[in-house]
Amino acid sequence: MAEYVGAVDQGTTSTRFMIFNHDGEEVARHQLEHEQIMPKAGWVEHDPIEIWERTSSVIQTALSRANLTAADLAAVGITNQRETTVVWNKNTGRPYYNAIVWQDTRTDKIASRLERDGHGDLIRQRAGLPPATYFSGGKIQWLLENVDGLRADAEKGDALFGTTDCWVTWNLTGGTEGGRHVTDVTNASRTMLMDLETCQWDDELLALFNIPKAMLPEIVSSSDAEAYGVTDPHGPFHAEVPITGVLGDQQAATVGQVCFAPGEAKNTYGTGNFMLLNTGEELVRSNAGLLTTVCYRFGNNKPIYALEGSIAVTGSAVQWLRDQLGIISGAADTERLAGQVEDNGGVYFVPAFSGLFAPYWRSDARGVIVGLSRYNTNAHLARATLEAICYQSKDVADAMEKDSGVKLEVLKVDGGVTANNLCMQIQSDILGVEVSRPVLAETTCLGAAYAAGLAVGFWKDTDELRANWHEGNRWKPEWNDEQRAEGYVGWRKAIDRTLNWVDVDAD
Ligand SMILES: Nc1ncnc2c1ncn2[C@@H]1O[C@H](COP(=O)(O)OP(=O)(O)O)[C@@H](O)[C@H]1O
């Protein structure tokens, strides 16, 4: 009897494989980073072959660290950085181009043209998303327009598109030897090509981007015993293991945080921040700059929807302090450095490196550091960076309250940045609500494992999963209302300074 479930998390900066037991406890993990390729300002790419090699490697190492084999796994789940676009040839298995990453802004003119030509409302209504560089549709269009021979191959059905879940699934299930070309509904909901109500590709949207349907994967449920097939014995598992759960990483974290009831929300702090609020079977349209997205679909049940506030740059601003400015040697140093000062010393940092995502959606914005005087030090900048992570989350939380009427009582958090206790205290101060971190902050992998395990009966139902959730830490607000209001005025002034910086008008 297999006692464990495994999950791959193909993230923006790294790929990991984790193994969980029935109590949702971690048994083993291995994680490897991959290269961030930035050929021009605003362009961000990954090498799909490197991603596949890293995926194979983390699976094998984690299994051997735990002294387990594929026979010990009841099922495998996959979760992934969403929107990042891979196009490959089904006969050779070779990508036509590097993966274009969700943060990449090369499609800004495609996005502004859609708005200028009056298609914005159709996309918002049908796909739940604003036309923006963030999503896959424009990235596929760019590849079709810029890679020689790709359009002809796509029309023949030889060129396949997928987000990285789909690329990893295709490779794990045999690749050129019959790999399955499928994606789950949460990932498909991030393309600008799927009708949110039918959960199928939409011909009108495909026509807007001039994308041949033959290159698109089949859209299936997020938790399904059959749809994804089994792993190829010639691959990293060396045996057939059923792949039975696939979810985009933010939806997976929502599942890992057991936000199964409408009104339950989580905020994940990784490369970017992503707050998702479960709205149940109801599709809530945003008037406040949020996205409507599929939260998950288990088996043949109706899809469950979410409102999402996506923030492009949070943990990656910390990486920027380390890699580009060199003022810290590791991400954890921000806690020590920012802890040396009482407050931000008047400094605000808005890391609008990819423009501003939710709730502003301004691709013309760029980053600013404002309010500097000679008094300021690296410590103020470190503090301003942590505050930027938290103020951006406040903007999104406010928008969520406007759209849903749900007032946050406690914010459930997870992700790499939440290891920073000072940052979590600042978050509680800025929001004026309590912040709660579970014992296991790796909720993304856990959520994919839950989706996979539910499909094969490893876990009976969502109540059983709820019982696995345990609080690790809680932070309570220490600022008074006046401090909170004053701090936020400075933040909004800083946001204003980022706008109208680059020219992204359509040709
Ligand atoms: N102690 C810390 N303080 C602040 N930021 C941190 C800390 N530890 C990690 N990070 C940030 O968290 C991010 C990694 O988190 P993770 O959840 O692994 O992200 P992802 O899934 O997006 O790859 C990095 O951007 C890193 O800068």
Ligand SMILES: O=P(O)(O)OC[C@H](O)CO
């Ligand atoms: O890989 P992460 O954790 O940075 O998540 C990226 C998001 O899925 C982008 O939408």
